[in-house]
Amino acid sequence: MSAVFITGAQSGTGYGIAELFAKNGWDVFITSRTGAKAEASAARLAEQYGVFARGYECNIGSEQQIVDIFKDIDATGRFVKTVVLNAANMGFDPKDPAAGQDFWTVPVEDFRCVFETNLVWNFTIVRQAALRMREKGGGAVVFLSSNTAYRAIPNRAAYSASKGGINALVRALAVDLGPFGIRCNVVLPGTIKTERWVQMGSKQIVNGRLTPIGDISDFEDIANAVWFFGTELSKNITGTELICDGGMTCQLYPRVLNDLIRAERGE
Numbered sequence: 001m002s003a004v005f006i007t008g009a010q011s012g013t014g015y016g017i018a019e020l021f022a023k024n025g026w027d028v029f030i031t032s033r034t035g036a037k038a039e040a041s042a043a044r045l046a047e048q049y050g051v052f053a054r055g056y057e058c059n060i061g062s063e064q065q066i067v068d069i070f071k072d073i074d075a076t077g078r079f080v081k082t083v084v085l086n087a088a089n090m091g092f093d094p095k096d097p098a099a100g101q102d103f104w105t106v107p108v109e110d111f112r113c114v115f116e117t118n119l120v121w122n123f124t125i126v127r128q129a130a131l132r133m134r135e136k137g138g139g140a141v142v143f144l145s146s147n148t149a150y151r152a153i154p155n156r157a158a159y160s161a162s163k164g165g166i167n168a169l170v171r172a173l174a175v176d177l178g179p180f181g182i183r184c185n186v187v188l189p190g191t192i193k194t195e196r197w198v199q200m201g202s203k204q205i206v207n208g209r210l211t212p213i214g215d216i217s218d219f220e221d222i223a224n225a226v227w228f229f230g231t232e233l234s235k236n237i238t239g240t241e242l243i244c245d246g247g248m249t250c251q252l253y254p255r256v257l258n259d260l261i262r263a264e265r266g267e
Contacts, residue, residue, distance in 0.1 A: 003027035004230065005073070005080040005129060007058065007122075008087025010037040013144070013192055016219030017084055017226050022049040024227075027078050031058035031069075031087065052078065058087075060113075060121040070128040082140045082230040083129040085166075089117035091159030100155025114158035119165050126173065130182055138181025142229045143170055144222070147190045147245045163188075167241060174239030183238040185229040190245025191216045210254040211246030 004021045008014045009030035018028050022045045030045075030053070032038035038055025046053040054076070056069050073080060091114045092100045101110060126141055133139030148156060149163035166186060173184040190211070225244045228234050243249050 002081040003029055003052070003073070003078045004082045004084060005029045005031075005125075006084040006086055007031045007125065009084075010034070010041040010055065013189075013219050013222050014084075014086040015041055016223045017086060018045055018053075019049075020220075020223040020227050021082075021230070022051045022053065025049075025051065026082075027052040029054050029056065029069075029073055029078075029080065031056045033057065033059055052076070060089075060117050063124045066124045066128050070132065074132070079136055080129050080132060080139070081136070082142065083126060084226055084230060085122045085125065085141070085143045087117070088144065089114045089159075089162075091156050091162070100153075101158060102155055103157060106158075111158045114162050115165070118159075118162035119169065122166070123169070126184075130177055130180070133177075133182045134180045138183075140230045140234075141170075141173065141177070141182065141184040142226050143184075143186040144226075145170075145186045145188045145241070147188050147243055147249045149188065151249055170241075171239045178238055183229075183234070185234065185238060186241050187222060187225045187229065188241055188243045188245065188249075189217055189222050189225075190243075190248045192219070192222060209256050211248050212251055212255070213246045216246050216248075217244055 004018070004026050006014050006018050006028070009018045010032035014030065018030050022028050028042065028045055028051060030038055030042055032041070032055065035055065035057030038057060040055070042053040042055035045051065058065060058069065122143065129139065129141065143166050145166045146159070146163040148160045149167050152160050170184050170186040177184060221244055225242050229237070229242065
């Protein structure tokens with residue numbers, strides 16, 4: 001049986017991705033830093049959509065834990081045909097997401113941890129999945145990057161650089177894994193309507209006022225993009241990027257800037 005493996009999928013964007021695959025009959029394996037949360041979310045997916053679903057605790061820095069997880073999946077008789085790397089270190093102070101990481105004061109350990117999570121940890125997961133895909137004749141790897149890989153925002157140097165690294169890693173993996181029928185692509189979201197974004201309230205940096213189409217992404221938008229890359233809809237596409245940000249990246253500056261300048265002039 002074919003299945004999808006999605007990191008950081010106990011809630012939010014990751015859960016939205018898992019839900020779309022489950023709706024379409026895929027068995028689902030999800031991870032969280034907290035095992036109980038992953039298990040609860042998996043049980044909810046199984047009950048609602050009638051698929052096999054299992055949740056795992058997954059922490060950065062433990063390659064053996066990744067090995068053990070995939071061995072457990074093997075024991076179920078299921079094959080992870082698509083792996084989705086959604087979990088990420090966002091590179092900001094959890095007490096104040098709007099603050100990011102201050103260049104002058106951020107501990108080097110915190111800076112390094114962003115890369116450990118977003119690049120090294122994801123690499124270990126891809127390798128375990130790809131070992132199985134190579135035996136089965138192929139599969140799909142989908143990374144979640146960010147439009148900040150190309151358009152930097154204040155106090156997020158580690159995050160932006162790590163996401164740029166993901167884009168480069170995807171191209172490299174597409175070349176290395178392509179001969180084995182393994183496709184590697186990346187979705188670049190902009191701001192998403194997460195619970196954290198809602199809680200930021202007046203501290204929100206980006207909202208629909210800044211995008212050409214007047215809205216930012218919801219979970220379904222990102223899930224649809226991942227679905228495209230993770231299924232046979234994109235069977236001849238590898239090493240490429242799909243930006244899903246309401247047009248934020250394509251503009252030189254947001255239209256609202258003109259309005260603000262006119263207001264300052266009293267026009």
